[in-house]
Amino acid sequence: MATTTIPEEMSNLDTYPPLFHHQNQTHNPNPENSSDDPIQDLDLFPVIDLQGLTLNPDEKQRLEVACKSWGFFRLVNHGIPTNLLTQLENQAKEIFSMSFESKRAATSNSPISHFSGTGILTPQGTALERGNQLINWVEGFNVPLGKLSQFKYQAPAFDSFSVLLQEYGNHLSRIARALFEAMVKNLDLDVVSSKPYLSEETGYVRVYRYPAKSDADSGLGMEEHTDSSVLSILHQSDGVSGLEILKDDKWQTVNPLPNSLIVNVGDMMQALSDDRFKSVTHRVKVNKERDRVSICYFVFPTGDVPIHSSSYKPFTYSDFRAQVDEDVKTIGFKVGLKRFRFTKDQH
Numbered sequence: 001m002a003t004t005t006i007p008e009e010m011s012n013l014d015t016y017p018p019l020f021h022h023q024n025q026t027h028n029p030n031p032e033n034s035s036d037d038p039i040q041d042l043d044l045f046p047v048i049d050l051q052g053l054t055l056n057p058d059e060k061q062r063l064e065v066a067c068k069s070w071g072f073f074r075l076v077n078h079g080i081p082t083n084l085l086t087q088l089e090n091q092a093k094e095i096f097s098m099s100f101e102s103k104r105a106a107t108s109n110s111p112i113s114h115f116s117g118t119g120i121l122t123p124q125g126t127a128l129e130r131g132n133q134l135i136n137w138v139e140g141f142n143v144p145l146g147k148l149s150q151f152k153y154q155a156p157a158f159d160s161f162s163v164l165l166q167e168y169g170n171h172l173s174r175i176a177r178a179l180f181e182a183m184v185k186n187l188d189l190d191v192v193s194s195k196p197y198l199s200e201e202t203g204y205v206r207v208y209r210y211p212a213k214s215d216a217d218s219g220l221g222m223e224e225h226t227d228s229s230v231l232s233i234l235h236q237s238d239g240v241s242g243l244e245i246l247k248d249d250k251w252q253t254v255n256p257l258p259n260s261l262i263v264n265v266g267d268m269m270q271a272l273s274d275d276r277f278k279s280v281t282h283r284v285k286v287n288k289e290r291d292r293v294s295i296c297y298f299v300f301p302t303g304d305v306p307i308h309s310s311s312y313k314p315f316t317y318s319d320f321r322a323q324v325d326e327d328v329k330t331i332g333f334k335v336g337l338k339r340f341r342f343t344k345d346q347h
């Protein structure tokens with residue numbers, strides 16, 4: 001049912017950021033009839049069993065291979081109740097379906113911020129001014145987990161959302177800690193002195209909606225990038241694909257599968273591992289007919305602890321963040337770890 005104009009049944013246009021109104025946005029009220037490629041659940045991506053990590057040496061070995069040669073894996077047996085994921089997803093969809101203006105009003109002066117057109121944000125959670133006009137086909141909420149409790153929203157939907165996010169955040173901290181410890185052991189780093197490199201207080205969630213777009217091949221939901229985090233944990237909602245990872249110079253679609261999360265190794269983990277683990281390059285394509293919702297968690301090192309390695313000049317996460325912001329403002333994109341890499345004559 002793809003069309004090139006906004007169809008009449010799309011009465012919910014006012015729920016989308018004005019930035020996207022004039023474009024060829026389509027909406028399929030009957031997703032079963034979607035003509036996008038069917039999702040197949042057989043792929044060759046690494047799968048890690050979280051519970052197996054504490055019991056099974058083979059699982060630890062698989063984790064190491066996944067981090068070294070892919071920089072990403074699917075995570076199963078993660079212990080998050082399916083019910084919580086379903087509720088969170090439904091609540092996110094309900095919130096996205098509010099009008100743009102009421103989303104703005106409900107989140108102004110609140111810990112949660114609303115953004116669109118880019119995933120690169122200021123520390124306050126608003127879109128960072130860029131040195132170019134690149135627009136990403138995405139709308140989202142930025143949720144600093146440590147600041148959620150005790151806030152009373154004007155729209156009750158946000159109160160329920162906040163409660164679910166806190167519960168979800170507790171699971172994500174637990175999962176991130178378990179994965180980080182296993183990764184640190186794989187790298188033969190000291191578990192105790194590595195603790196500041198995963199600071200749970202820094203954790204935040206981004207909840208995204210990528211609006212459907214009939215000319216889905218022009219433009220991206222999110223441009224090609226690596227995550228600045230130590231690690232990122234993503235939940236993709238029911239049956240709408242879009243995430244792609246770059247492996248051996250080829251883009252590969254990572255379809256959503258029930259009961260499994262996606263874990264990305266981030267830039268900080270790559271630096272900590274002295275390039276043994278790799279921060280995966282990925283992007284998000286737009287779906288032709290259905291909006292895509294994803295819920296992504298990111299966690300970082302304590303801001304002021306220097307990362308020492310043989311590949312990079314010592315730097316803190318705060319240094320890294322400042323450099324990314326500077327690059328986005330001046331040249332329009334993130335350069336990332338390359339900015340800190342030793343050149344040959346600096347060794």
Ligand SMILES: O=C(O)CCC(=O)C(=O)O
Binds near residue numbers: 282
């Ligand atoms: O929406 C997704 O699946 C991925 C989003 C992402 O890559 C990011 O926020 O860094």
Ligand SMILES: [Fe+2]
Binds near residue numbers: 225226227282
């Ligand atoms: Fe990302």
